[in-house]
Amino acid sequence: MTDLGSAHVLVLGATGGLGGPIARELAAVGAKVTLSGRDPGRLEALAAELGTSVVTTVTADLTRPDGPASVVRAAADAAPLTGVVNAAGVVAFGSVEQLDDDTLDEVLLLDLVAPIRLARAVLEVLPEGGFLVQVSAVVAEKPMPGMAAYSAAKAGLTAFDAALATELRRRRIRVLDVRPPHTETGLATRPVAGEAPKLPQGLAPDAVADRLVRALTDDERDLPSSAFTGARPTPS
Ligand SMILES: NC(=O)c1ccc[n+]([C@@H]2O[C@H](COP(=O)([O-])OP(=O)(O)OC[C@H]3O[C@@H](n4cnc5c(N)ncnc54)[C@H](OP(=O)(O)O)[C@@H]3O)[C@@H](O)[C@H]2O)c1
Known part of the structure; x- marks a missing residue:
């Protein structure tokens, strides 16, 4: 535990x-x-809600080359870090014929390149017993037509996490790759390109968050989409 x-x-x-x-x-x-x-x-509103639980807040664009490292530096300077959870990401919809360069760059930069840069920065500051959680997605296991770039980015992230987890075993740093199914966060309503197809009712964000934190406290080493089967759907 x-x-x-x-x-x-x-x-x-x-x-x-x-x-x-x-x-x-x-x-x-x-x-x-x-x-x-x-x-x-929105960052300050959440900080006000969480009150004394908050060490500090850091505003950053993670698609900038120094974005991930600057966030890690600011957090670690404020207080020694035990762990990092990366839940930043974007989605894009549409066929590969419709995929333009700007969309491809944004999806790959935020969903794949930034998490890799983040991992490099985190390795410099995490202690033995620390953890890095990367929120990938179910599409890493089951790529979806109409979401090819997003699926590729998430599959790439999950592969990266698996390799990194093995590299870090000796240092006793845990890498937890999390692959939630569709969740009702509104992500699908603000894609960087295209329009979401009709999706089934997604999971409740609180249930996904609860499952993720339970995996951390229970020392789980992987959180595939099948681990969320018990998570309750949002009431429709
Ligand atoms: N929702 C789902 O169905 C689902 C399922 C599986 C996996 N996921 C993954 O879960 C993660 C979180 O998604 P979500 O559903 O919570 O989406 P969301 O509500 O749209 O949140 C996305 C987050 O990413 C941040 N972000 C976007 N572009 C950024 C940038 N360039 N630099 C820094 N931060 C940036 C946003 O910050 P601002 O709002 O401050 O701009 C926001 O905090 C993503 O990686 C997503 O792929 C989601």
Whole structure:
């Protein structure tokens, strides 16, 4: 069992539909959190809600080359870090014929390149017993037509996490790759390109956050989409 009661956890994408509930859940189990996102207004609103659980807030664009490292530096300078949860991401819809360069760049930069840069930065500051959680997606296991670039980015991230997890075993740093099914965060309503197909009712964000934090406290080493089968759907 991992006791998060004395942990300091950096949450990236804390302004998001999953990152917010993850930060709340971490605070509920006693962790201190540093919150990072792009939108300063929503970041400060969440910080006000979580009060003394918050160490600091960091606004950054993670697609910039120094974005991930600058967030890690700011969090670690504020207080020694125990772990990092990366819940920042974007999605794009449409066929490969419709996929333009700007969309391809944005999806690959935020969903694949930034998490790799983040991991490099995190390795410099995490102690033995620390953890890095990367929110990938079910499409890493089951790529979807109409979401080819997003599927490729997430599959790439999951492969990266598997290799990194093995590299870090000796240092006793855990890498947890999380692959949730569709969740009702609103992500699908704000794609960087295209329009979402009709999707089935997704999971409740709180249930996904709860499952993720439970995996951390229970020392789980992988969180595939099948691990969310018990998570309750959002009431329709
Ligand atoms: N929702 C789902 O169905 C689902 C399923 C499986 C996996 N996921 C994954 O879960 C993660 C979180 O998604 P979500 O559903 O919570 O989406 P969301 O509500 O749209 O949140 C996305 C988060 O990413 C941040 N972000 C976007 N572009 C950024 C950039 N350039 N630099 C820094 N931060 C940026 C947003 O910050 P601002 O809002 O401050 O701009 C926000 O905090 C993503 O990786 C997504 O792929 C989601």
